Amino acid sequence: MIGKLKGTVDEIGDDHCIIDVHGVGYVAFCGVRTLATLRPGEAAVLLIETYVREDMIRLYGFTTALEREWFKLLQSVQGVGAKVALAVLSTLTTAELANAIALRDLAMVSRAPGVGKKVAERIVTELKSKAPAYAGEATGTIGLKQELGEGVAPAPVADAVSALTNLGYSRDIAANAVAAALKSAGEDANSATLIRLGLKELAR
Structure with a gap:
C-alpha cells in the first residue's frame, strides 16, 4: 500500500495531479483545496489513501x-x-x-x-x-456545538449563545466565542459572565 508520495508536481488536472517520484509518475485524485496548494515543477508531499479493486488501483491524495x-x-x-x-x-x-x-x-x-x-x-x-x-484542536468547541444542537447545553451557555446571536452574530461565531469564554471562566460561570467574556473574544 502507498501511504505517502514525496516528489515533484508534474501535472495538475481538474480532479487529479501527477507526482513524479524518481522518474515514476503517480496519479493521485485530490479535492479542489488540495490541488490549489500544488504548483507544477514544485516539490510536494501528499498523504495517500490507496484503493485496490479488481479492475484498478486508485490513489487519493491529501495535504493533512x-x-x-x-x-x-x-x-x-x-x-x-x-x-x-x-x-x-x-x-x-x-x-x-x-x-x-x-x-x-x-x-x-x-x-x-x-x-x-x-x-x-x-x-x-x-x-x-x-x-x-x-x-x-477545536474538540471542546465542537462538543459545545453538539450540545447546543441537541438542546442539552447548560442554561447559562445556551442563554449566552442566544444573546450573542440576538446581537447579530451567527450561531457558529457565537458558539465559538462562548466556548472560548468557558475556558477562561470555568464550567460554573453564569450567563452574564459568559456574555461579557464572549463579547471580549469577539472584539479581538
Missing part, C-alpha cells in the same frame, strides 16, 4: 492527515463514496464540516456537489458522535 481521516470517515455513511467524500472536502474545510455536523447544519453540508438533503442528513446523523474526535 485530518483530511485523509475525514475522507475515510465520510465513506462510512451509506450513499457516500470516494467521489462524494472528495466533493465534501473540496467544499468545506475539516473545521467547517465538523461545525456543520455538530450544529446539524444540513444546508452547509448540502453545498457539496452530489450531496442532496437525504445524504446530508445521513452524514450529520451518523457522524455526530464521531465529529469531536476528528475536529483537530
Whole structure:
C-alpha cells in the first residue's frame, strides 16, 4: 500500500495531479483545496489513501492527515463514496464540516456537489458522535456545538449563545466565542459572565 508520495508536481488536472517520484509518475485524485496548494515543477508531499479493486488501483491524495481521516470517515455513511467524500472536502474545510455536523447544519453540508438533503442528513446523523474526535484542536468547541444542537447545553451557555446571536452574530461565531469564554471562566460561570467574556473574544 502507498501511504505517502514525496516528489515533484508534474501535472495538475481538474480532479487529479501527477507526482513524479524518481522518474515514476503517480496519479493521485485530490479535492479542489488540495490541488490549489500544488504548483507544477514544485516539490510536494501528499498523504495517500490507496484503493485496490479488481479492475484498478486508485490513489487519493491529501495535504493533512485530518483530511485523509475525514475522507475515510465520510465513506462510512451509506450513499457516500470516494467521489462524494472528495466533493465534501473540496467544499468545506475539516473545521467547517465538523461545525456543520455538530450544529446539524444540513444546508452547509448540502453545498457539496452530489450531496442532496437525504445524504446530508445521513452524514450529520451518523457522524455526530464521531465529529469531536476528528475536529483537530477545536474538540471542546465542537462538543459545545453538539450540545447546543441537541438542546442539552447548560442554561447559562445556551442563554449566552442566544444573546450573542440576538446581537447579530451567527450561531457558529457565537458558539465559538462562548466556548472560548468557558475556558477562561470555568464550567460554573453564569450567563452574564459568559456574555461579557464572549463579547471580549469577539472584539479581538
